[in-house]
Amino acid sequence: MATSDSDRVVVVCTCGAKLRAPTTLAGKRVKCPKCTSPIHVPGQRPGVSTSVDASSSQKQVGHRTPAEALAPLGSLRGKPAGASPKSKAASVASPTALDDGDDFLSGLAGHEASSSAEPMEALPTVGGPCLGCGGVMATGAVVCTQCGFDTRKGKASKTQVGPGKAEMATKAAGRFALGVTFCSVGALIGGGIWFAVGWYMDLEIGYVAWGIGALCGFGMLLGNGQPNRFGGLIAAGIAALAITAAKAAIFVAVIGAHIERSIPDAESRATMVKSYMADEMLDQKGLKPGDERDAAWDDAFKKAEAKVAAMSQEAIDELWERYTQDAEDKVAADAEAASASTGAAPDENPGILAIFFKAMFGVHDLLWFGLGLVTAFQVAARGSSADD
Structure with a gap:
């Protein structure tokens, strides 16, 4: 017998299949044609009244007592055997199937499948x-x-x-790259602040290194999205580079300013050239330091002034550089001769790197340096909490 869509109810199995069941199966359990799992068909079976009187107003609508559920069975047993086709169709839709099993087992599904009701149809999933x-x-x-x-x-x-391992690895690499970027930005900000304090305020505050480490750690944690030991090591390394670079920038700026201040102006260079030329004239005459040399000094200096006045500034600068280098070489030779006579080793001028590390990495500097690295690692590897 054909059944309209209004006489069907749609149910969903746990396997994901959607099924249409006739309303005659409402309230029963049937087998899923796809996975054979039992399915409860929701709704109320036709012919069952859901009305309640005032004395049972607190009962849930559709709730029936065992006496109410068995009440229609007695009237159905009294029907004559030669009932009309119409009455047979009604018996299929009526709850007569409860005689064989409202036992919530799959046997009920087999009973219903063998009845004259239409089978359920599987909908496309x-x-x-x-x-x-x-x-x-x-x-x-x-x-x-x-x-x-x-x-x-x-x-x-x-x-x-x-998600697949490849997809997870790609996402992790992207988060790590973002963490390195944020960490580097934090290092640049911290290093810039430290350089500004050292240059404009003429101060080198050691605990700024601690702040650089914290900025690097938080940058790595923010970009990476979660604490990570490898990220902590990278953050500590970037913090070390940032602290060292900031100290080097301060050192170069200070040394450069000192060298610039130590270079005399044009007038001072000309005066120095006159003195060097006058001494050179006296040396050529063979005058030794003493009264005779002092008496001849004024005359030699005037001759040197006349020569310098006729020279260009470029020639004066070249003479100044030559005389300065000769003076430095003479000082070095005298120091070597003195050490040779006493048997002591001559003092060697330390290199620029030795001067840098000696000036910029004292005991307190190393303390703040190490604290900055530890902070960068702790923040990036364990978050803002000290617990692992």
Whole structure:
């Protein structure tokens, strides 16, 4: 017998299949044609009254007592055997099937399948909701990729199905690159602040190194999204580079300013050239230091003035550089001769790197330096908390 859509109810199986069931099966359990799992058909069977009187107003609508459920059976047994086809159709839709089993077992589904009611139709599956988390499952999927719920077992699997390893590795690499970027930005900000304090305020505040380490750690943590020991090591390394670079910038700026101040102006260079030329004239005459040399000094200096006045500034600068280098070489030779006579080793001028580390990395500087590295690692590897 044909049944309209209004006489059907749509149910969803745990396997994701959507089924249309005749309303005559309402309130019963049937087998799913796809996975054979029992399905409860919701709704009320035809012919069952849901009205209640005032004395039972607190009962749930559609609730029946055992006496009420068995009441229609007595009237059905009194029907004559030669009932009309119309009455037979009514008996199929009536709750007479309760005689054989409202026992919530799959045997009821077999009983209903053998009746004259139309079988249920399977609807095309387009991805049903997960019974575990409510998310949408893919077509034909039996395991939810979001929570691991297995529709065959009715519970979540121990091994959840998630994104592939390649996809997870790509996301992790992207987060790490972002963490390195934020960490580097924090290092630049901290190093810039330290250089500004050292240059404009003429101060070198050691605990700024601690701040640089904290900025590097928080930058790595913010970009990486979660604490990570490898990220902590990278943050500590970037902090070390930033602290060293900031100290080097301060050192170069200060040394450069000192050298610039130590270079005499043009007039001073000309005066120095005159003195060097006068001494050179006296040396050529063979005059030794003493009264005779002092008496001849004024005359030699006037001759040197006349020569310098006729020279260009470029020639004066060249003479100044030559005389300065000769004076430095003479000082070095005298020091070497003195050490040779006494047997002591001559003093060696330390290199620029030795001067840098000696001036910029004292005991307190090393203390703040180490504290900055530890802070960068702790923040990036364990978050803002000290607990692992």
